[in-house]
Amino acid sequence: MVNTVKTHEHNCNESLREIKATPDARYHFRDSGLPNVYLAGIRYFVCGVCKKIVKVEIPAIEELMGAIASAIVTKTSPMAGVEVQFLRKRLGIKATDFAAMIDASPEQLSRWENGHNALSGSMDRYIRIAYTFISRDERLRALMEKVKHQFVQWSTSIHGAGANECIFAERLHNQKWRAEAAPVAA
């Protein structure tokens, strides 16, 4: 039985307890590839004995990943390296191909993605714009169209602060995902 989790003396699948993630009790979505994504409006299951998370149920995962990417592209703080990697992987482009596309060496891209070097402001903007056009994300492109006249203002609002941010995604009553970058509460 491949997906039966057995830990020492018990079988976790025999004592599952369902938990609904809420805005007050969020689910930490580590498997997104980002360390700071939290979800509400989903169900997950913990073992009643050892309290480990056994299963996570995420509906409309493609839409969620798109919403997270939109939140990264539209946030006003600089992108972190893992966020660049998230956008690249979302586009399904290999690191070597992406480095060539943005006129950087693979080593340079690796240092950005691993957080060893910071992105320049212009490269940050370039990657966001490249993602918007390559992804064909209609929601993002519609948003860009809507705020085209504010583009310069948005572009220049990207600044050096915002280290303590998380991305919060919530499943709304209309079954859509909404995600945004928000400061971490003290």
Place this chain on the structure above:
Amino acid sequence: MIETIHAKFDHVERKLDVNDVLHGLRKVWQSSSTHKFNQYFWQWHYAIKTEDVEGLPLTIVIAVDTRNRTFEVVTRW
């Protein structure tokens, strides 16, 4: 999509995440002949051979729930 704890945490050394799994499923993939029937959950498990975003071989084992129209990623490596 549902993921088990095995899928989420047992192959962290490759840094595979949801983007790799979705990329692998979107590509043209091959179904491995090693299907298994899980009597505990009364469902078939299918092994899918594909690639991650970096082009490296990726195997994804899924369990399909036809009644609820969902599939569960059992594991990936």
